[in-house]
Amino acid sequence: MSDRPAVIVDTSSSPQARLRPVAVNAVRFRDDLWAPWMVRIREVTLPTQYDLMEETGRIDNFRRASGKIKQDYQGIYFNDSDVHKWLEAAAWSLAYEPDANLGRITDLVIAEVAAAQQPDGYLNSYHMFDLAGERWSDLQSKHEMYLAGHLFQAGVAHHRATGRRDLLDVACRFADNIDSIFGPGKRHGTDGHPEPEMALVELYRETSEPRYLALAQFLLDERGHGIVGGDSNLQDHKPFRELDEVIGHAVRACYLNCGAADVFAETGEQALSDTLGRLFRNLTERRMYVTGGVGALHAGEALGVDYELPNTSAYSETCAAIANAMWQWRMFLLTGEGRFMDVFELALLNGSLAGISLDGKGYFYVNPLGSRGNHRRQPWFDCACCPSNIARIIAQVAGYFYATSDDGVWVNLYAASDAQVPWRGQTIAIAQDTDYPWGGDVVLRVTPAEEAEFTLYLRVPEWATGASASVNGVPVDGDVVGGYLPIRRTWAKDDEVSLSLNMKPEWLAANPMIEADAGRLALRRGPLVYAVEQADNPGLDPWFLSVDPAGRLAAEASHDLLGGVTVVWGEAEEAPLDLWSRSLYLPEAKAASQQKKVSFAAIPYFAWANREAGPMQMWLPRR
């Protein structure tokens, strides 16, 4: 259906990228997690989001801008971005599997967006009519470039997904408009919300128009000189190359890093790479939740200082976990290093996926790591950035599974699926049989169209200690390098690779500097972090449980629960509710004497809050 592969981020011609991605439609799921999500996104999430965009005037804002209807602008001035992100999500979903209804509403939305484009290419439904004179007058807050960036991403995705140029052309006309105004020797400026940088690099890759890359670099370079406010909330506090911490607005920080990574992929400027390395370390060694979530603070939707990672009051915006994953994916394509995919998978399966309900139509904006049950997913928000964002990352998830290099094929993620991986002019079919992320055994049947020598790189996550692999029953003798196990051989039809990843549930401890987690343990099994929710533990309050790390843990697949998850059972002690109902502090010896031994059930964090409301706890106090 497309004349271009539906590649999420296209580094295939990027001089600095070690890896090339594989298209979304190169992979076909037949697992219990992603296969149903592909259907749900297509049939539930995107259609219901479209209805809500209509109900809330987001599409009407474009109709108003094109003169089709006469009414006031509705909602927040950056609401166009929800429509653009929805279009991008729809494009990836259509790339994975065409769908008549989704195709129809996608075309409808594209038509409304395109009709609103002004003769000079400008496209922003807010800055119309009486506000037309205010274009580009408030780069700090009005986010016209941010909106443009999402339009560019939508245009690129739609072109890659369908081969059609209509939305891409709209994007290019707007990019040309911006490029005619901003740039070296033209007007200075950048957006208070990073995003157009990565979008412009992709637009450059898709069109080969070097002005777009130059504009991306310009927007990146403009940052940090106080042009849009000078503070970290706007990622304008320091020039990018001088950053040594991920700070300020979490989504903006991660989007900025995406843009810088994309610019580096094309330019190879070492200072950008050095900075990205520093920022990765700062984030993952000091400022990231165990879920891969980012941005501890409600105030300013911001990252906290080092080790400031509160749990029940965590912000950890769904969009920020997604932005983190997007950044890590770019880092991985640049380097081929598994540590980036580890964080990617963590942020995808936990911090991001928790942002949507299992029925595909409820959303968390904020993702606490503990709750008294008062935090519930909502069908929509006035500022509805998260719903379309989670839709677009799920819709493109197939595109993250593989990558290729000159010397072979990289298997990044595992799920029962069939893939057709293009490699050096031929296609290598890879069928995965596994029930990952519930089980750790993966059988990969590798069938190159033509027998060929190449390296199959199997990702071995850092958590999978003692992983082992074999080819056609013969143990692979070799070390994991940078998070991937390289298997070099001449591959022929139906070569079978078996990989065994240790899925033993285990307790995680946190850095003692994280005040919120000291004396507490979190449960991890494979790539998933777990939560103890009231709904699975009748009569127990998860907040009153404490655990001995030496206690027994057992995993049990529960096919009927929450769409099919593996439950982890553990031993705990329950603090005496009666005793504590009228005391704040008690001698430990007295409290301990009334502790009761109980067993508890934990579910994957992403699945919490899908049943009746009740307390939830991720970091259980130690016993």
Place this chain on the structure above:
Amino acid sequence: MSDRPAVIVDTSSSPQARLRPVAVNAVRFRDDLWAPWMVRIREVTLPTQYDLMEETGRIDNFRRASGKIKQDYQGIYFNDSDVHKWLEAAAWSLAYEPDANLGRITDLVIAEVAAAQQPDGYLNSYHMFDLAGERWSDLQSKHEMYLAGHLFQAGVAHHRATGRRDLLDVACRFADNIDSIFGPGKRHGTDGHPEPEMALVELYRETSEPRYLALAQFLLDERGHGIVGGDSNLQDHKPFRELDEVIGHAVRACYLNCGAADVFAETGEQALSDTLGRLFRNLTERRMYVTGGVGALHAGEALGVDYELPNTSAYSETCAAIANAMWQWRMFLLTGEGRFMDVFELALLNGSLAGISLDGKGYFYVNPLGSRGNHRRQPWFDCACCPSNIARIIAQVAGYFYATSDDGVWVNLYAASDAQVPWRGQTIAIAQDTDYPWGGDVVLRVTPAEEAEFTLYLRVPEWATGASASVNGVPVDGDVVGGYLPIRRTWAKDDEVSLSLNMKPEWLAANPMIEADAGRLALRRGPLVYAVEQADNPGLDPWFLSVDPAGRLAAEASHDLLGGVTVVWGEAEEAPLDLWSRSLYLPEAKAASQQKKVSFAAIPYFAWANREAGPMQMWLPRR
């Protein structure tokens, strides 16, 4: 030196009070804690505070108001209160022990304050000259009645301490002025900052002028009808009798409760008592720090919601712990119940006493329960409420040691001291020999002027499990009732009572609903809570320690340390700093394998931050 006993809160004629207090100058310390503090407050704290009040224009503001000097008003509009509180502190200090220098500067300050009083009795150095027309125009913020209250308390204290009426007369004139303006049938209003209520009741007690009691009741009753803003920050969100939680600004909440308790003591209105009971339970069962500190939040200097008690980000203002102690003292006088003295002693020795440095001239405004070492005491503040407040409570501490009832004498606190307790027309001498709060053995030699039958009530703190007592070597056979052990007999010269309170260090656990403390333990020994500070643990970072509650704890008196404290030694494990320097989360098994056994020293919380800056931790993670 006085024609009135220097009684802190005088319930001797209050119909609802079970107990009458004993004068500040009835007790003479010869211990290692309070005796030095009496000297230090007199010779260091109050003189240096006086100098700072001069340097910062606080006294000059009065000179300006009286026309002695011409200059602008200096500092914040409520700075008079610092002067009034200083005067109250000086009065108690002079009551305990006359001092030529302190007497001289006290007289000087009184003269400056008195000279600033206006012909109609109004006294507020801010609302003068061009602002004279704005008197009483902003009850919510300008705090004229709050300042008046502190003046009344100073006048009462000075009269009780010295017998002189000069400052008391100033107070009465101002009270008459307020009473001429506000009241039933006059103007409605109350102060955004509670305080005048308790002060007016004391002024009533000191002068027998019933208008002052009526005005106190009026100010209490006006509250909660939105007159001063309608929010909890101003304690105006609900009528007092409808309160069921201690909320909003912590100092204001506790001062309001003091006022309500004082009004109840005189009027016996059951609804006040019921409300105070509810508020006590809410505070002590849901919202108080283990230090007796109150007010978790920096925002609004406010109490958090139930169980919201963060540690390093605790606000726990010194003034709020003092206000809590002041409230508990009133509750105790009303009831004779030890639970109030338990909280009083906790708040006094920990939450309050931490507010001042051991050299008597550095102050904490905010009292975190954990620190990276960046929180240090300051010599003064622009808003300097805490320095004079901690001075006044220490200066009057002798007055809390005893109380009397018709049937006997109540021993509330313990310290090596000699007391002359007036009881039914005679004097009972009580000499305490003990090194409390370091040791739990107390010998009391009781010598009534005339042999008499009465009950000696010995407070047995809730923490002192298994306490025992004997009289002249014969074990006391009787139960602790409401926190006091009653010993009724005919007492004669040199009767000797021995009380033994268990001073074994012990770990405290917190209510599992307190997110900040879950999985953590705090160390208590007797009435003191302990802190682990870097200075005592070279090479160890207290934040990297974790403890097994079954580990050995040992107490050791250290006479040269921090003015003489008992150190608690314990066993702990130290988390591997190297391992954690580049990781946020690790498998517990991996982290545990590199834990190191160490021993640690803990000091009383009140004494922390008196040496070189370094990390401090109160709630140690469990091992």
